[in-house]
Amino acid sequence: MGIRSVSVVVTVLLVGAALAAGGCSTWPKDLNVRLDPSTQEAGAYPSVDVHLIGLRRADFQRMKKESVSGYWSPSGASRQPMEARKELFLGPSATSKTVSRNDPIWKLWDGKDRPYLLVLADLRGVSDPTAGGDDPRRVVLPLYKDRWPAGTKEIRLSVQRDRIQVETPPKPKQ
Secondary structure (H helix, E strand, C coil): CCHHHHHHHHHHHHHHHHHHHHHCCCCCCEEEEEECHHHCECCECCCEEEEEEEECHHHHHHHHHCCHHHHHCCCCHHHCCCCCEEEEEEECCECEEEECCCCHHHHCCCCCCCCEEEEEECCCCCCCCCCCCCCCCEEEEECCHHHCCCCCCEEEEEECCCCEEECCCCCCCC
16 A cells, blocks of 8 residues: 555545544434423323424514414414424324434425524413513424534423423524
8 A cells, every 4th residue: 555545545544534533414304393201190191292392583582472372273274284393293102203314394494594403392381471571381402413412412402391401402593
């Protein structure tokens, strides 16, 4: 083997090692939403609807301020068709659901046209917060690959009695 061949082999090995060490991560990630064990009442899990919506920049502020109770109302937006929405139904027979990174919805949640993922949970008994407060039934996640730590295999969310908890937090915005 000549010096040039050895140099190419060493370069390939170094690049491979950097990628394996987390220098590059796969996007999109699997997204898991589960009912927290604390939601059980009398040993049974409740039924909870969770909507995942890819948001365009133009819709971000409006949806961040929209009443979550209004969204879930009989005449609310939850009853209207939305192209970039994935609906998950959690309950006694399915306490956890995963949106696979191979799911076609990720083509709509591309991070460019729709850079945010809005997560809404229909938690019965939890009402809109007082004026100006954040609603714990609503979470907004970034859909930019660089906002997720290298080595993150799955984005995990836990639906609790009164809120959605992000168990795999994104990196702070730079």
